[in-house]
Amino acid sequence: MSFEGKTAWITGASSGIGAALAREWASRGANIILSGRDEARLADVAGTLQHESLVLPFDVRDDMAMQAATEQAIAWKGVDIFVANAGVSQRSAAVDTDMSVYREIIDIDLTAQIAATQALLPHVTARGSGHLLFISSIAGKVGVPMRTAYCAAKFGLVGYADALRAELSQLGISVHVVCPGSVATDVSRNALTADGSKRGRSDKVIDNGIDPAEAASRIVSAVEANQREIIVAEGMEEAMGELRRTPDQLLDQVAGMVAAGYMEKMKAEE
Template structure:
């Protein structure tokens, strides 16, 4: 598979995995659409890219801004690759955490990512090709302490993506779920605490994690290879992810239900 001349749209692209994916895809010849809330930081990322770039800043929780961005992205060069990457993590025990924190994390990490994908679906299904990437987490496969809201959102995102993959299995659109472990980003520093405030400091395991560019290379190589579940982790985190990996034969079985007319039957039954 060649990404030369393709267009990759990445949300949460101002730093971390999102920015690294933009750089790596651009190095492989793809045009890049960068989205996030901070236009200045997106411009800094864009300045280093060797291919054509479009900056579309918006808040993923603003449906009107998101739809306007989708229309602009489609009108620019079309979208061959979409990465639902925007998100926020958590560092607080469930017993101490305000319910508003759950609502905020689930809104950003799950509902907003679904909304952005739904807005783009008519375009990619109409083209009959493309790749949809959902950045979950090892915490989207294994419940991790101090991250109950984050785990709920990331498990949910994987569930949406798995069901969507089955629905699109006859369309030519491929769906990939990415399960990163510790990657050296600001994810822990920006995580929400029990009252919704930012934590403001990182973890040693994050600081010593996989470099973002290496994570991006591993992700894109796996997309190129057609992998549906992509675990990007080392050591114990990788082992945990592999223990919870969905067998390919099960993913094939669910896709086979669609090929056999399951959706049409369900629609006919109302």
């Protein structure tokens, strides 16, 4: 598979894994669309890319802005690869956490990512090709303490992606779930605490985590190999992710249901 001349649209692209993915895909010949809330930081990332790019700033929770950005992205060069990467983490015990924190994290990390994908689906299904990537987490496969809201959102993202993959399996569109472990980003520093305020400090395990450029290289290579579930972690985190990896046999079985007419039968019964 070659990414030369393809267009990759990445949300949460101003830093971390998102920015690293933009650089990695650009180095492999792809055009890049960068989205996030901070236009200046997106422009800084765009300035480091080796290929054509377009900056489309918007808040993923703003449905009207997201729809307008979708139309602009399609009009620019079309979208071959979409990466649902925007998100925020958590560092607080459930017993201490205000319900507003759950709603905010689930809105950003799950609902907004679904909404952005839904807006793009008519375009990719009409094309009959493309890749949809959902950046979940090892915490989207294993329940991790102090991250109950984050786990709920990231587990939900995996469920949406797995079901969507089955639905699109006969249409030439690949769906990939990415489960990073500790990557050296600002994820912990930007995490929400029990009252919704930013934590403001990082974790040693995050600071010593995988370099974002290395994580991006692994992810893009796995997409190139058409791997459906991509675990990017080391040590204990990798072991936990592998224990909870969804077997390809099961993914094939669900796709086989669609190939056998499961969706048509369900629609006929409505």
